[in-house]
Amino acid sequence: MAAVPRVAVVATGTELAAPGAALGFGRIHDSNSALLASLVAEAGGAVSESLRLPDDPAALRGWLERRHPCDLVVFAGGVSVGAHDVVRHVLAGLGTVGFARVAMQPGAPQAFGELPGGTPVFGLPGNPVSVAVSFEAFVRPAILRLLGRAETGRRTWPAVVEHGWRSPAGRRQYMPVALGRHDGRPSVRPAAAGGAASHLAAGLAAADGFAIVPEDVDEVAPGDLVEVAVTR
Known part of the structure; x- marks a missing residue:
């Protein structure tokens, strides 16, 4: 059996404060560190280091x-x-790290490569729903591969849509959904009223998985069948 992968989790942003800390002007609580730690553990990895860094290139290089x-x-x-996107400014051209926009929603900006010395690195967007979706699509399969698993994707199941939603044309959508039953069949509805918007972190708590909407679909109607990756 392969060793448990050691994963370093780094949340960036000068605006981030520790969970529960008093918030000053322009500050928000860091939810991404705890979110990523739980996702790493669920995938079978172990967090070797978890920290917050400001938007300061010197701090990241250090x-x-x-x-x-x-x-x-x-x-x-x-x-x-953006001018304060410190990971891009520091890692661009470092090792084999590259940056791209992926045709998905949420979570378009992504980074991947190897740091000098060969350690793989993923750079995910900062909004919590984007973090969760990007981890599911890219990081979780990598951890499973490090564990020696041949199959790295979740099984998907068809479910009937209870309440419809829009999907951006040309992008694969990962909609956080809550599961239910409709006429004896599995059914889904968006877990948050705002759908897949990347800042709606509360919807993640209510979500049982992600409905995966293909790139050529721009509207999901009640009664449609969608494929669902169940995460709990």
Whole structure:
């Protein structure tokens, strides 16, 4: 049996405060560190290090130089094209790390590659739903592969749609959904009223999985069948 993969989790953003801390102007609680830690454990990995870093290139470079040994690094935030997207500014051109926009919703900005020395690294968007979806699509399969698993994807199941929603044309949508029953068959509805918007973290708590909507579908209607990856 393969060794348990050691995963370093790094949430970036000067605005991030520890969960439960008093919030000053422009600050928000860091939910991504706890979210990623739980997802890593569910996938079979172990968090070797978990930290928050400000939008400061020197702080990120310093951590990269002194980081603990690990098998995988996962960043949350800082991978888009803004002036404060520190992960992109520091990691672009480092090792084999590359940045791209993926045709998915939520979670379009992504980064992947190897750091100098060969450690794989994933850079995920910073909004919580994007973090969860990106982990499900990219990081979880990587952890399973490190564990020696041949099958790295979740099984999907068809379910009938109770309440419809829109999906962006040309992008694969991962809609957080709650499961139910309709006429004796499995059914789904969006877990949050706002659908798959990347900031609706509360919907993740109510979600039983993700409905996967193909790129060529722009509207999901009541009564349609969708494939659902059940996560709990």
